[in-house]
Amino acid sequence: ExxxxxxxxxxxxxxxxxxxxxxxxxxxxxxxxxxxxxxxxxxxxxxxxxxxxxxxxxxxxTRYARFNQDPDAGDARVLKDVGRALVLYRRAVMPYAAYSRKRKGSSDELEVQQYADLVGQDCAEKILLYRA
Incomplete structure:
Protein backbone atom coordinates (compact mmCIF):
# COMPACT_ATOMS: atom_id res chain seq x y z
CA GLU A 1 0.00 0.00 0.00
CA THR A 62 1.49 7.87 30.21
CA ARG A 63 -1.56 6.57 28.38
CA TYR A 64 -2.80 10.07 27.48
CA ALA A 65 -0.66 13.00 26.45
CA ARG A 66 -0.96 16.45 24.96
CA PHE A 67 1.68 16.41 22.22
CA ASN A 68 1.67 20.11 21.37
CA GLN A 69 3.96 21.72 23.96
CA ASP A 70 2.84 25.28 23.24
CA PRO A 71 0.84 26.24 26.38
CA ASP A 72 -0.97 28.99 24.45
CA ALA A 73 -2.12 26.64 21.68
CA GLY A 74 -5.72 25.59 21.88
CA ASP A 75 -8.40 24.02 19.76
CA ALA A 76 -8.87 26.41 16.84
CA ARG A 77 -12.50 25.28 16.61
CA VAL A 78 -13.47 26.54 20.08
CA LEU A 79 -15.98 29.36 20.02
CA LYS A 80 -14.28 32.51 21.23
CA ASP A 81 -17.38 34.71 21.31
CA VAL A 82 -20.75 33.17 22.21
CA GLY A 83 -22.37 36.29 20.77
CA ARG A 84 -21.52 35.05 17.26
CA ALA A 85 -23.48 31.79 17.61
CA LEU A 86 -26.51 31.87 15.30
CA VAL A 87 -29.99 31.74 16.81
CA LEU A 88 -33.40 31.23 15.21
CA TYR A 89 -35.87 33.29 17.22
CA ARG A 90 -39.42 34.10 16.06
CA ARG A 91 -38.60 33.05 12.48
CA ALA A 92 -35.62 35.41 12.35
CA VAL A 93 -31.95 34.43 12.19
CA MET A 94 -29.65 36.51 14.36
CA PRO A 95 -26.40 36.25 16.30
CA TYR A 96 -26.83 35.34 19.95
CA ALA A 97 -25.67 38.84 20.95
CA ALA A 98 -28.67 40.39 19.14
CA TYR A 99 -31.02 37.75 20.59
CA SER A 100 -29.87 38.45 24.14
CA ARG A 101 -30.38 42.21 23.63
CA LYS A 102 -33.95 41.55 22.42
CA ARG A 103 -34.59 39.25 25.36
CA LYS A 104 -33.42 41.51 28.16
CA GLY A 105 -32.49 39.43 31.15
CA SER A 106 -32.18 36.25 29.07
CA SER A 107 -30.98 33.50 31.40
CA ASP A 108 -29.80 30.97 28.83
CA GLU A 109 -26.24 32.23 28.24
CA LEU A 110 -24.64 29.28 30.06
CA GLU A 111 -26.73 26.84 28.03
CA VAL A 112 -25.81 28.56 24.75
CA GLN A 113 -22.14 28.68 25.79
CA GLN A 114 -22.20 24.93 26.49
CA TYR A 115 -23.84 24.29 23.10
CA ALA A 116 -21.26 26.46 21.34
CA ASP A 117 -18.38 24.73 23.14
CA LEU A 118 -19.70 21.33 22.06
CA VAL A 119 -20.26 22.12 18.38
CA GLY A 120 -17.26 24.44 17.96
CA GLN A 121 -16.64 27.78 16.29
CA ASP A 122 -17.46 26.85 12.70
CA CYS A 123 -20.67 24.98 13.45
CA ALA A 124 -21.99 27.53 15.96
CA GLU A 125 -21.76 30.15 13.22
CA LYS A 126 -23.54 27.93 10.65
CA ILE A 127 -26.14 25.92 12.58
CA LEU A 128 -29.24 27.67 13.86
CA LEU A 129 -29.96 27.19 17.55
CA TYR A 130 -33.74 27.39 18.07
CA ARG A 131 -34.89 29.63 20.89
CA ALA A 132 -38.56 29.93 21.87
Missing part, protein backbone atom coordinates in the same frame (compact mmCIF):
# COMPACT_ATOMS: atom_id res chain seq x y z
CA UNK A 2 2.77 2.43 0.89
CA UNK A 3 4.82 1.38 -2.14
CA UNK A 4 1.80 2.14 -4.33
CA UNK A 5 1.41 5.54 -2.66
CA UNK A 6 5.09 6.32 -3.27
CA UNK A 7 4.62 5.35 -6.92
CA UNK A 8 1.61 7.67 -7.19
CA UNK A 9 3.60 10.46 -5.54
CA UNK A 10 6.22 10.26 -8.28
CA UNK A 11 3.47 10.92 -10.83
CA UNK A 12 1.78 13.62 -8.76
CA UNK A 13 4.14 15.49 -6.40
CA UNK A 14 1.14 17.15 -4.72
CA UNK A 15 0.38 13.79 -3.10
CA UNK A 16 2.62 14.39 -0.12
CA UNK A 17 0.81 12.72 2.81
CA UNK A 18 -0.31 9.19 3.56
CA UNK A 19 -2.62 8.51 6.50
CA UNK A 20 -1.76 5.31 8.38
CA UNK A 21 -4.84 5.39 10.59
CA UNK A 22 -4.86 5.00 14.35
CA UNK A 23 -1.65 4.61 16.32
CA UNK A 24 -1.74 2.85 19.68
CA UNK A 25 1.72 3.03 21.19
CA UNK A 26 1.13 0.14 23.61
CA UNK A 27 0.21 -2.21 20.73
CA UNK A 28 3.39 -3.86 19.37
CA UNK A 29 1.71 -4.61 16.03
CA UNK A 30 1.22 -0.87 15.44
CA UNK A 31 4.77 0.22 16.19
CA UNK A 32 5.73 -0.23 12.53
CA UNK A 33 3.70 2.88 11.69
CA UNK A 34 6.10 5.06 13.66
CA UNK A 35 9.06 3.73 11.69
CA UNK A 36 7.99 5.48 8.48
CA UNK A 37 9.52 8.91 8.11
CA UNK A 38 8.24 11.44 8.47
CA UNK A 39 5.52 10.29 10.87
CA UNK A 40 3.31 12.70 12.77
CA UNK A 41 0.69 12.20 15.47
CA UNK A 42 -2.33 14.44 15.95
CA UNK A 43 -2.43 16.25 19.30
CA UNK A 44 -5.76 15.30 20.92
CA UNK A 45 -6.21 18.77 22.42
CA UNK A 46 -4.99 21.24 19.80
CA UNK A 47 -5.48 19.13 16.66
CA UNK A 48 -1.98 20.05 15.48
CA UNK A 49 0.32 17.48 13.86
CA UNK A 50 3.47 16.76 15.90
CA UNK A 51 6.49 14.65 14.81
CA UNK A 52 6.32 11.22 16.44
CA UNK A 53 9.86 11.61 17.77
CA UNK A 54 8.57 14.36 20.08
CA UNK A 55 5.70 12.15 21.31
CA UNK A 56 7.34 8.78 22.05
CA UNK A 57 8.70 9.64 25.51
CA UNK A 58 5.30 10.94 26.61
CA UNK A 59 3.60 7.80 25.29
CA UNK A 60 6.10 5.61 27.15
CA UNK A 61 5.24 7.34 30.44
Missing amino acids: IAFTRQLQKQSPKLSYYYLGFYIHSCPKMRYKGQYRPSDLLCPETFAWVPIEQCVLQLEN
Whole structure:
Protein backbone atom coordinates (compact mmCIF):
# COMPACT_ATOMS: atom_id res chain seq x y z
CA GLU A 1 0.00 0.00 0.00
CA ILE A 2 2.77 2.43 0.89
CA ALA A 3 4.82 1.38 -2.14
CA PHE A 4 1.80 2.14 -4.33
CA THR A 5 1.41 5.54 -2.66
CA ARG A 6 5.09 6.32 -3.27
CA GLN A 7 4.62 5.35 -6.92
CA LEU A 8 1.61 7.67 -7.19
CA GLN A 9 3.60 10.46 -5.54
CA LYS A 10 6.22 10.26 -8.28
CA GLN A 11 3.47 10.92 -10.83
CA SER A 12 1.78 13.62 -8.76
CA PRO A 13 4.14 15.49 -6.40
CA LYS A 14 1.14 17.15 -4.72
CA LEU A 15 0.38 13.79 -3.10
CA SER A 16 2.62 14.39 -0.12
CA TYR A 17 0.81 12.72 2.81
CA TYR A 18 -0.31 9.19 3.56
CA TYR A 19 -2.62 8.51 6.50
CA LEU A 20 -1.76 5.31 8.38
CA GLY A 21 -4.84 5.39 10.59
CA PHE A 22 -4.86 5.00 14.35
CA TYR A 23 -1.65 4.61 16.32
CA ILE A 24 -1.74 2.85 19.68
CA HIS A 25 1.72 3.03 21.19
CA SER A 26 1.13 0.14 23.61
CA CYS A 27 0.21 -2.21 20.73
CA PRO A 28 3.39 -3.86 19.37
CA LYS A 29 1.71 -4.61 16.03
CA MET A 30 1.22 -0.87 15.44
CA ARG A 31 4.77 0.22 16.19
CA TYR A 32 5.73 -0.23 12.53
CA LYS A 33 3.70 2.88 11.69
CA GLY A 34 6.10 5.06 13.66
CA GLN A 35 9.06 3.73 11.69
CA TYR A 36 7.99 5.48 8.48
CA ARG A 37 9.52 8.91 8.11
CA PRO A 38 8.24 11.44 8.47
CA SER A 39 5.52 10.29 10.87
CA ASP A 40 3.31 12.70 12.77
CA LEU A 41 0.69 12.20 15.47
CA LEU A 42 -2.33 14.44 15.95
CA CYS A 43 -2.43 16.25 19.30
CA PRO A 44 -5.76 15.30 20.92
CA GLU A 45 -6.21 18.77 22.42
CA THR A 46 -4.99 21.24 19.80
CA PHE A 47 -5.48 19.13 16.66
CA ALA A 48 -1.98 20.05 15.48
CA TRP A 49 0.32 17.48 13.86
CA VAL A 50 3.47 16.76 15.90
CA PRO A 51 6.49 14.65 14.81
CA ILE A 52 6.32 11.22 16.44
CA GLU A 53 9.86 11.61 17.77
CA GLN A 54 8.57 14.36 20.08
CA CYS A 55 5.70 12.15 21.31
CA VAL A 56 7.34 8.78 22.05
CA LEU A 57 8.70 9.64 25.51
CA GLN A 58 5.30 10.94 26.61
CA LEU A 59 3.60 7.80 25.29
CA GLU A 60 6.10 5.61 27.15
CA ASN A 61 5.24 7.34 30.44
CA THR A 62 1.49 7.87 30.21
CA ARG A 63 -1.56 6.57 28.38
CA TYR A 64 -2.80 10.07 27.48
CA ALA A 65 -0.66 13.00 26.45
CA ARG A 66 -0.96 16.45 24.96
CA PHE A 67 1.68 16.41 22.22
CA ASN A 68 1.67 20.11 21.37
CA GLN A 69 3.96 21.72 23.96
CA ASP A 70 2.84 25.28 23.24
CA PRO A 71 0.84 26.24 26.38
CA ASP A 72 -0.97 28.99 24.45
CA ALA A 73 -2.12 26.64 21.68
CA GLY A 74 -5.72 25.59 21.88
CA ASP A 75 -8.40 24.02 19.76
CA ALA A 76 -8.87 26.41 16.84
CA ARG A 77 -12.50 25.28 16.61
CA VAL A 78 -13.47 26.54 20.08
CA LEU A 79 -15.98 29.36 20.02
CA LYS A 80 -14.28 32.51 21.23
CA ASP A 81 -17.38 34.71 21.31
CA VAL A 82 -20.75 33.17 22.21
CA GLY A 83 -22.37 36.29 20.77
CA ARG A 84 -21.52 35.05 17.26
CA ALA A 85 -23.48 31.79 17.61
CA LEU A 86 -26.51 31.87 15.30
CA VAL A 87 -29.99 31.74 16.81
CA LEU A 88 -33.40 31.23 15.21
CA TYR A 89 -35.87 33.29 17.22
CA ARG A 90 -39.42 34.10 16.06
CA ARG A 91 -38.60 33.05 12.48
CA ALA A 92 -35.62 35.41 12.35
CA VAL A 93 -31.95 34.43 12.19
CA MET A 94 -29.65 36.51 14.36
CA PRO A 95 -26.40 36.25 16.30
CA TYR A 96 -26.83 35.34 19.95
CA ALA A 97 -25.67 38.84 20.95
CA ALA A 98 -28.67 40.39 19.14
CA TYR A 99 -31.02 37.75 20.59
CA SER A 100 -29.87 38.45 24.14
CA ARG A 101 -30.38 42.21 23.63
CA LYS A 102 -33.95 41.55 22.42
CA ARG A 103 -34.59 39.25 25.36
CA LYS A 104 -33.42 41.51 28.16
CA GLY A 105 -32.49 39.43 31.15
CA SER A 106 -32.18 36.25 29.07
CA SER A 107 -30.98 33.50 31.40
CA ASP A 108 -29.80 30.97 28.83
CA GLU A 109 -26.24 32.23 28.24
CA LEU A 110 -24.64 29.28 30.06
CA GLU A 111 -26.73 26.84 28.03
CA VAL A 112 -25.81 28.56 24.75
CA GLN A 113 -22.14 28.68 25.79
CA GLN A 114 -22.20 24.93 26.49
CA TYR A 115 -23.84 24.29 23.10
CA ALA A 116 -21.26 26.46 21.34
CA ASP A 117 -18.38 24.73 23.14
CA LEU A 118 -19.70 21.33 22.06
CA VAL A 119 -20.26 22.12 18.38
CA GLY A 120 -17.26 24.44 17.96
CA GLN A 121 -16.64 27.78 16.29
CA ASP A 122 -17.46 26.85 12.70
CA CYS A 123 -20.67 24.98 13.45
CA ALA A 124 -21.99 27.53 15.96
CA GLU A 125 -21.76 30.15 13.22
CA LYS A 126 -23.54 27.93 10.65
CA ILE A 127 -26.14 25.92 12.58
CA LEU A 128 -29.24 27.67 13.86
CA LEU A 129 -29.96 27.19 17.55
CA TYR A 130 -33.74 27.39 18.07
CA ARG A 131 -34.89 29.63 20.89
CA ALA A 132 -38.56 29.93 21.87
